Amino acid sequence: MTDTEYTPPKVWTWDTSNGGEFASINRPISGATHDKELPIGKHPLQLYSLATPNGVKITVLLEELLAAGHTGAEYDAWLIRIHDGDQFGSDFVNINPNSKIPALMDHSQTPPLRMFESGSILLQLAERFNAFIPTDAATRAQCLNWLFWQMGSAPYLGGGFGHFYSYAPVRYEYPIDRFTMEVKRQLDVLDKHLADNTYLTGDEYTIADIANWSWYGQLALGRLYNAAEFLDIESYSHLMRWSKLIDQREAVQRGRKVNRTFGDLDSQLHERHDASDFDTKTQDKIEAS
Secondary structure (H helix, E strand, C coil), X not given: CCCCCCCCCCCCCCCCCCCHHHCCCCCCCCCCCECCCCCCCCCCEEEEECCCHHHHHHHHHHHHHHHCCCHHHCEXXXXXXXXXXXXXXXXXXXXXCCCCCCEEEECCCCCCEEEECHHHHHHHHHHHHCCCCCCCHHHHHHHHHHHHHHHHHHHHHHHHHHHHHHHCCCCCHHHHHHHHHHHHHHHHHHHHXXXXXXXXXXXXXXXXXXXXXXXXXXXXXXXXXXXXCCCCHHHCHHHHHHHHHHHCCHHHHHHHHECCXXXXXXXXXXXXXXXXXXXXXXXXXXXXX
């Protein structure tokens, strides 16, 4: 063990410089830091987000709903730049007091319905449109089992493994080993289950797949933390098969682009207000502005 021994103080105090890449936006208190009004577009559904895995869950589902013919799922997607602290603006905090993306407002009713927490948004949208959630009681139970499994498991992948492996200012052996062990256990859980199932609930593609793919599928495809080789991802053959299968869906490919500000410009769509936005490259929009 090479880590420096740390003795916790009797009472913890906040060191504002601690936190590595995210030190400027991490703090031990909640609430707004500034007044900021959020824009409202032409559709009832107004999404405020960023294309992190939790944000991708919602844009993928919305694009899947539209592809399935649910025109009521048309939406405006507005960019929340978390590194700039947009999530601490007053309007955003009024939607989500936890100051995390994604946040969604449904203006089809009065007063507008506010939604936050990605799993909650997935479930509410699926139930509203009666799509991508099984109607059979037993299969629905499995769908919700895997949806909530993801919600409980992903913090170990993102806040645990992802932080200490990719974002921490110093790499220490103990936290990386601890969270790597847990992430590999989770990968093994998924791989063994998918050995006998096309999708997480069997033959039906559901919000459970969307939620898990946004984290574990993208990890398997080498899109998170540059950790695929480190985690020996290729050894999870059933997980890889499932990840690639979902990645081929056109709605998934569109959903990945929405509110994306990183990677190749062709993979980015900072805002989405209409299906035609996918036909205009981000570079063209940048030059036009």
